[in-house]
Amino acid sequence: MIDAPASPALRPFEALGRWTIFLVESLGQFGGFLGQALGALLTPPFKLWPLLGRINYIGFRSLLIIILTGGFTGMVLGLQIFFTLSRFGSEAFLGPAVALSLIRELGPVLAALMVTGRAGSALTAELGIMRITEQIDALTVMALSPMRYLVAPSILAGLITFPMMTALFDVVGIFGGYLVGVELLGLSEGTYFGEMQTFVDMADIMTGFWKSVSFGIIVTWVCTYKGFHVAHGAEGVARATTQAVVLSSVLILVWDYFLGTILP
Amino acid sequence: MIKVEGLRKSFRGQQVLRGVDLEVPTGSITVIIGRSGGGKSVFLKHLIGLLRPDSGRLEVAGVDLSRLSGRALDEVRKRYGVVFQGGALFDSMTCRENVAFPLREKLRLPAPEIDKRVDMALERVGLAGIGAKYPEEVSGGMRKRVAMARALVTEPEIVFFDEPTTGLDPVLVNAIHRLIRELHRASRFTAVIVSHEIPEIFEIADRVGMLHEGRIVEIGPPEVIQNSKNPIVQQFIRGEPDPQA
Ligand SMILES: Nc1ncnc2c1ncn2[C@@H]1O[C@H](COP(=O)(O)OP(=O)(O)O)[C@@H](O)[C@H]1O
Numbered sequence: 001m002i003d004a005p006a007s008p009a010l011r012p013f014e015a016l017g018r019w020t021i022f023l024v025e026s027l028g029q030f031g032g033f034l035g036q037a038l039g040a041l042l043t044p045p046f047k048l049w050p051l052l053g054r055i056n057y058i059g060f061r062s063l064l065i066i067i068l069t070g071g072f073t074g075m076v077l078g079l080q081i082f083f084t085l086s087r088f089g090s091e092a093f094l095g096p097a098v099a100l101s102l103i104r105e106l107g108p109v110l111a112a113l114m115v116t117g118r119a120g121s122a123l124t125a126e127l128g129i130m131r132i133t134e135q136i137d138a139l140t141v142m143a144l145s146p147m148r149y150l151v152a153p154s155i156l157a158g159l160i161t162f163p164m165m166t167a168l169f170d171v172v173g174i175f176g177g178y179l180v181g182v183e184l185l186g187l188s189e190g191t192y193f194g195e196m197q198t199f200v201d202m203a204d205i206m207t208g209f210w211k212s213v214s215f216g217i218i219v220t221w222v223c224t225y226k227g228f229h230v231a232h233g234a235e236g237v238a239r240a241t242t243q244a245v246v247l248s249s250v251l252i253l254v255w256d257y258f259l260g261t262i263l264p
Numbered sequence: 265m266i267k268v269e270g271l272r273k274s275f276r277g278q279q280v281l282r283g284v285d286l287e288v289p290t291g292s293i294t295v296i297i298g299r300s301g302g303g304k305s306v307f308l309k310h311l312i313g314l315l316r317p318d319s320g321r322l323e324v325a326g327v328d329l330s331r332l333s334g335r336a337l338d339e340v341r342k343r344y345g346v347v348f349q350g351g352a353l354f355d356s357m358t359c360r361e362n363v364a365f366p367l368r369e370k371l372r373l374p375a376p377e378i379d380k381r382v383d384m385a386l387e388r389v390g391l392a393g394i395g396a397k398y399p400e401e402v403s404g405g406m407r408k409r410v411a412m413a414r415a416l417v418t419e420p421e422i423v424f425f426d427e428p429t430t431g432l433d434p435v436l437v438n439a440i441h442r443l444i445r446e447l448h449r450a451s452r453f454t455a456v457i458v459s460h461e462i463p464e465i466f467e468i469a470d471r472v473g474m475l476h477e478g479r480i481v482e483i484g485p486p487e488v489i490q491n492s493k494n495p496i497v498q499q500f501i502r503g504e505p506d507p508q509a
C-alpha cells in the first residue's frame with residue numbers, strides 16, 4: 001500500500017480517520033467473535049462435560065466471595081438505610097429498602113464485579129496462555145474448533161451462573177440487613193420481612209434477573225475475547241487480563257445504567 | 265505433494281516472506297533451515313492454514329490452501345499432524361489424555377480402540393507408562409515426545425515439526441532424530457521439519473532448503489547443501505558470524 005503523507009494541516013483528520021477505522025474494525029471483530037461462539041453453541045453435538053467444568057470454574061468457585069461480599073453489603077445497607085430512615089421515623093421500611101437496592105441494583109452489579117475479578121481475569125489468563133503456548137493453534141489444526149471447545153462453554157456458563165450468583169448475593173445480603181436491622185438495632189422481624197413482601201414485586205426481580213443475565217454474557221464475552229486475542233508473550237497475557245477486567249467492569253456499569261432506564 | 269509458489273507475507277509493514285518457492289515430494293523428509301526470526305515458523309503456519317498469505321499459491325495434494333476456509337480447510341487438516349515448537353500440549357490434561365484427545369474428538373473412536381492406539385503411540389516414542397503425569401510434571405524431552413505421539417496417533421499423511429529438538433541436550437537431539445526416522449520408516453508420512461540442528465539434521469533429511477531473507481535461497485539433498493557454493497548457506501551451516509549482524 002502506498003500512501004502519500006498528508007499535509008500537516010490534514011494530519012489530525014488523518015489520525016482521527018485511522019482511529020475510527022480501527023475502532024469500527026475492532027468492534028466488528030468483537031461482535032463477530034460472539035456470533036461465532038453462539039454459532040458453535042447451537043451446532044450439535046452438544047457436550048455437557050465442558051459446560052459443567054466451566055460452571056464449576058466460573059460459578060461454584062466464586063461462591064465464597066459472593067457470600068462474603070453479599071453478607072457485608074447487606075449489613076452496610078442495613079446500617080446506613082436504618083439511620084437515614086430513622087431521621088424520618090420510618091425505620092419500618094428498612095426491609096423493602098434493603099431488598100429493593102439489592103435486587104434491582106447492587107446484587108447484579110456487585111456480584112458481576114466480584115465474579116469478574118475472581119473468574120473473568122482467570123478466564124482471560126487461561127486462554128491467553130493457551131494462545132501463546134500454541135494450544136489454541138493445536139486445537140485448530142486438529143480440525144477442532146477452539147470456539148466450540150474453549151469459548152462457547154464459558155459464555156453459556158456465564159449465562160447460567162450469573163443469575164444464580166446474583167440470587168445468592170441478594171439472599172445473603174437481605175440476611176445481612178436482617179442481622180443489623182433486627183438483631184443489632186432492634187427492629188421487629190415481622191416488620192423487616194413483612195414490609196418486604198408488600199413492596200417487592202415480580203417486576204423488580206425480573207429487572208435484577210435480566211441485568212444478571214446480560215452481565216453474564218458481557219463478562220464472559222469480554223474476558224474470552226481478550227484472552228483469545230493475546231499476542232506478545234507473557235507480557236501480553238498480563239496486559240490482556242488487566243484490560244479484560246477494566247473493560248468488563250466499565251461495561252457492567254454502563255449497561256446497568258442503560259438497562260435501568262428501559263426496564264420497569 | 266506440497267507445492268508453494270511465490271508466497272509473500274508481511275506483518276504491519278515488516279516483510280517476513282518475500283516469495284517462497286518450495287516443493288515437498290510425497291513421502292520425503294524435507295528440512296527447512298535458517299536464522300532464528302527468519303520466518304520459518306511463519307512459513308510453517310501457512311502450510312497448516314493458520315496464517316493466510318498476502319499473495320502466492322499454497323498447494324496441498326492439488327488444492328489451493330489459501331482459498332480454503334472453514335470445513336474445506338478442516339478436511340485438509342484432517343490429513344495433518346503438527347508438532348509445535350513448544351509441544352503445545354494441553355496442560356489441563358495428562359499426557360495420556362493429550363494423546364487420546366484427537367482420537368476421541370477428531371476420529372470419535374470407541375474407548376477400547378483409543379486405549380489400544382494410545383498405548384501403542386506412547387510405546388513407539390518410548391514413553392510407555394508415563395501417561396498419568398501432567399505435561400508440566402515431565403521433562404522437556406518427554407514433552408516433545410508426547411507431542412510427537414499426539415501428532416502421529418491419528419496416522420496423518422503429512423507431519424510438520426517446528427524445531428522438534430530445540431532446548432534439548434545433544435544425546436536427546438540424536439534420540440529424537442532417530443525416533444523421527446524410525447517413525448517415518450514405519451508410516452511413510454510426508455515430513456516438513458524446521459530445525460537448527462546442523463549438521464545432525466542432515467542425517468535424516470532427504471532434502472534441505474535454506475530460508476533466508478524471506479526466500480528459499482537453496483534447496484537440495486543434504487550432501488549438495490553441505491558442499492554448497494552459496495556463501496550464505498556455507499556461512500550458516502558452518503556457524504560463522506554474520507557480517508551483516
Ligand atoms: N503473528 C505475528 N504478528 C506479527 N509479527 C509476527 C507474527 N508472527 C511472526 N512475526 C514476526 O515474523 C518474524 C519471523 O518469525 P518466526 O517465523 O517465528 O521466526 P523463526 O524463523 O525463528 O521461526 C519475526 O520477526 C516475528 O516477530
Ligand SMILES: [Mg+2]
Pocket residue numbers: 304305306349426427
Ligand atoms: Mg520458530
